[in-house]
Amino acid sequence: MSVFVHKESRVIIQGFTGQHATFHAEEAMQNGTTVVGGVTPGKGGQTHLDLPVFDTVDQAVAETGADVSGIFVPPPFAADAIMEALEAGIGVIVVIADGIPVQDMVRVKRYAAGRNAVIIGPNTPGIITPGGCKVGIMPSHIYTPGRIGVVSRSGTLNYEAVQQMSALGMGQSTSVGIGGDPVNGTDFVTVLQAFEDDPETDAVIMIGEIGGQQEVDAARWAKENMSKPVVGFVAGVSAPPGRRMGHAGAIISGESDTATAKMDRMEDLGVHVVRNPALIGETANRVFS
Amino acid sequence: MNIHEYQAKELLKNYGVPVPDGRVAHNVDNAVAVAEGLGGDRWIVKAQIHAGGRGKGGGVKLASSLDDVRSLTDQMIGSQLVTPQTGKDGRLVQRVLIEQACDIQQEYYLGMVIDRATQRITVIASASGGMEIEEVARTSPEKVIREAVDPAVGLMGFQCRKIAAKIGLKGKQIGEAAKLMQALYRAFREKDALLAEINPLAIVNGGSLLAVDAKMNFDGNALYRRPQITELRDFDEEDPKEVEATGHGLNYIALDGNVGCIVNGAGLAMATMDAISFHGGKPANFLDVGGGASPEKVGNAFRIVLQDPNVKIILVNIFAGINRCDWIAEGLVQAMRELEINVPIVVRLAGTNVELGGPILAESGFPFIMADNLDDAATRVMETLEAQS
Numbered sequence: 001m002s003v004f005v006h007k008e009s010r011v012i013i014q015g016f017t018g019q020h021a022t023f024h025a026e027e028a029m030q031n032g033t034t035v036v037g038g039v040t041p042g043k044g045g046q047t048h049l050d051l052p053v054f055d056t057v058d059q060a061v062a063e064t065g066a067d068v069s070g071i072f073v074p075p076p077f078a079a080d081a082i083m084e085a086l087e088a089g090i091g092v093i094v095v096i097a098d099g100i101p102v103q104d105m106v107r108v109k110r111y112a113a114g115r116n117a118v119i120i121g122p123n124t125p126g127i128i129t130p131g132g133c134k135v136g137i138m139p140s141h142i143y144t145p146g147r148i149g150v151v152s153r154s155g156t157l158n159y160e161a162v163q164q165m166s167a168l169g170m171g172q173s174t175s176v177g178i179g180g181d182p183v184n185g186t187d188f189v190t191v192l193q194a195f196e197d198d199p200e201t202d203a204v205i206m207i208g209e210i211g212g213q214q215e216v217d218a219a220r221w222a223k224e225n226m227s228k229p230v231v232g233f234v235a236g237v238s239a240p241p242g243r244r245m246g247h248a249g250a251i252i253s254g255e256s257d258t259a260t261a262k263m264d265r266m267e268d269l270g271v272h273v274v275r276n277p278a279l280i281g282e283t284a285n286r287v288f289s
Numbered sequence: 290m291n292i293h294e295y296q297a298k299e300l301l302k303n304y305g306v307p308v309p310d311g312r313v314a315h316n317v318d319n320a321v322a323v324a325e326g327l328g329g330d331r332w333i334v335k336a337q338i339h340a341g342g343r344g345k346g347g348g349v350k351l352a353s354s355l356d357d358v359r360s361l362t363d364q365m366i367g368s369q370l371v372t373p374q375t376g377k378d379g380r381l382v383q384r385v386l387i388e389q390a391c392d393i394q395q396e397y398y399l400g401m402v403i404d405r406a407t408q409r410i411t412v413i414a415s416a417s418g419g420m421e422i423e424e425v426a427r428t429s430p431e432k433v434i435r436e437a438v439d440p441a442v443g444l445m446g447f448q449c450r451k452i453a454a455k456i457g458l459k460g461k462q463i464g465e466a467a468k469l470m471q472a473l474y475r476a477f478r479e480k481d482a483l484l485a486e487i488n489p490l491a492i493v494n495g496g497s498l499l500a501v502d503a504k505m506n507f508d509g510n511a512l513y514r515r516p517q518i519t520e521l522r523d524f525d526e527e528d529p530k531e532v533e534a535t536g537h538g539l540n541y542i543a544l545d546g547n548v549g550c551i552v553n554g555a556g557l558a559m560a561t562m563d564a565i566s567f568h569g570g571k572p573a574n575f576l577d578v579g580g581g582a583s584p585e586k587v588g589n590a591f592r593i594v595l596q597d598p599n600v601k602i603i604l605v606n607i608f609a610g611i612n613r614c615d616w617i618a619e620g621l622v623q624a625m626r627e628l629e630i631n632v633p634i635v636v637r638l639a640g641t642n643v644e645l646g647g648p649i650l651a652e653s654g655f656p657f658i659m660a661d662n663l664d665d666a667a668t669r670v671m672e673t674l675e676a677q678s
Binding site for chain 2: 020075076099100101102103104105106107109110125137138139142152153154155156157158159160163164167180182183207209210211212213214233235236237238239240242243245246247248249250254259275276277278279
């Protein structure tokens with residue numbers, strides 16, 4: 001099964017003909033993803049990578065039966081593109097853009113309320129079910145099919161954890177990047193719920209960072225609702241307060257926002273916390289075996 | 290992006306928020322002229338720096354004569370103002386805001402933020418004005434009123450009246466406060482703010498409301514559509530290394546350790562700092578080279594990190610997804626050729642084109658210390674530092 005995206009997913013790419021979109025659509029297809037077409041307004045009727053290009057998401061869904069969209073449009077146009085995908089009935093929307101104005105995402109979240117869709121991101125490397133479906137910009141070759149779910153705010157730290165896992169022979173059911181923005185589509189709890197419900201996932205690695213309380217909320221949720229073990233890490237122990245550490249959402253604005261405070265709380269709530277980011281794989285291997 | 294108090298007040302005034310009569314001054318004569326122009330016999334002289342806690346540092350003073358205005362301005366302009374938020378070196382004061390003094394009868398707190406929990410613009414208010422809201426939230430959380438705004442309809446009048454009543458406003462002040470909140474909300478929305486704070490919001494003689502202090506912070510990602518806000522940026526308030534880094538598309542934050550860090554991705558950059566700390570070291574900086582790091586970008590990263598005299602060693606940690614290890618390696622070699630680099634460099638490469646990156650470094654003849662993984666990298670940094678001392 002895996003979560004959110006799988007072998008049967010039919011993917012379209014919004015902003016299809018752009019450079020990054022083209023590169024990653026091609027890479028995804030080489031690694032087993034079923035891309036069925038794309039959308040670039042004004043280029044409808046053309047073909048790109050031997051696939052049809054449409055002017056609107058609505059047309060793309062009608063013609064191809066797409067149920068997943070990877071959004072590769074630049075930040076100023078991303079909110080509009082997400083809402084277009086929502087309106088067209090796309091079930092899983094992956095938003096790569098880093099730099100969407102926060103208030104745009106506030107409106108997107110309101111627009112998404114009551115619709116049965118999952119928005120992954122923004123500011124995410126995307127989502128991958130190894131060997132089945134990749135929607136995003138991560139290097140497919142570092143992932144291997146397996147039974148551990150991975151969810152993280154950061155992209156490169158996700159790669160780091162996955163490589164540590166792969167070195168020890170642990171594969172992934174699905175790896176989800178929920179993104180580094182303060183207002184994002186999907187939180188940790190939603191992803192943990194999906195992993196808990198997925199018969200092909202045995203355990204979860206959750207990688208957070210400074211800022212906000214969602215790691216702690218997720219740990220609390222897991223304690224009350226989850227049967228599968230969770231290994232957790234929060235980046236930014238050495239980050240100074242009040243400074244935005246690259247990601248728009250990675251800022252310590254209070255005592256409870258710090259990495260140490262969050263890891264302490266998570267540990268109290270039963271998460272297997274790793275304090276050294278170099279030992280995420282090793283800890284997971286010990287806890288899960 | 291932060292702006293000065295006088296800029297925030299000017300902006301909010303245009304939206305209809307009542308603020309004290311006042312103007313900014315860049316020198317003593319200017320300040321006296323402003324005070325004379327405002328009239329009255331008492332003025333407030335306020336140092337304009339981006340950090341908060343100015344009152345505690347002596348940056349907000351009452352002047353009872355024009356001579357006072359002169360001497361206070363003279364003390365402030367050109368001085369390094371130290372407040373609880375500036376660090377021990379303080380910040381250089383380059384201008385002061387001169388305002389007519391007013392008699393404050395009661396103080397409240399009014400703020401707006403984008404709340405992570407509700408993922409909406411949220412109004413925060415409290416009857417405990419003048420205090421930091423974090424402090425109030427810690428000591429008496431029941432005194433902090435929160436009201437989330439539905440983005441589909443905006444901040445409604447009834448919500449404003451509810452907040453006003455909850456903080457204890459009465460009579461005509463309720464309507465006045467509602468008008469003020471609507472004005473603040475419009476400014477927040479139309480200028481893509483992340484934070485707006487009026488602290489204190491005061492009741493002054495005659496019973497009317499006045500925004501005695503104002504602070505605003507704006508979304509850097511929305512500046513492309515807010516040219517008026519972009520113009521308010523004061524580069525003097527920022528670390529020149531950080532400004533230079535931004536210009537090169539790099540994300541740099543200076544810290545106080547001695548291990549320079551060059552990493553791709555914000556999360557991995559933080560984790561790299563954490564791994565160094567875990568091994569007993571101290572990172573000198575946070576630096577994210579971002580995606581698509583060209584050799585030029587890598588060279589610029591080195592230049593910026595090396596401007597910090599405390600740096601004794603540099604750790605380059607790249608996990609290439611959208612990046613390419615061969616480009617990073619070429620950038621490293623180029624930087625070694627062009628810059629005078631006298632500190633050891635530990636390199637860990639992984640991900641896309643790693644098989645091309647390693648040989649480029651090995652064949653360059655430069656003494657890069659290669660590491661296999663994150664743990665190995667942090668260990669080698671510490672070993673090398675110890676061998677040096």
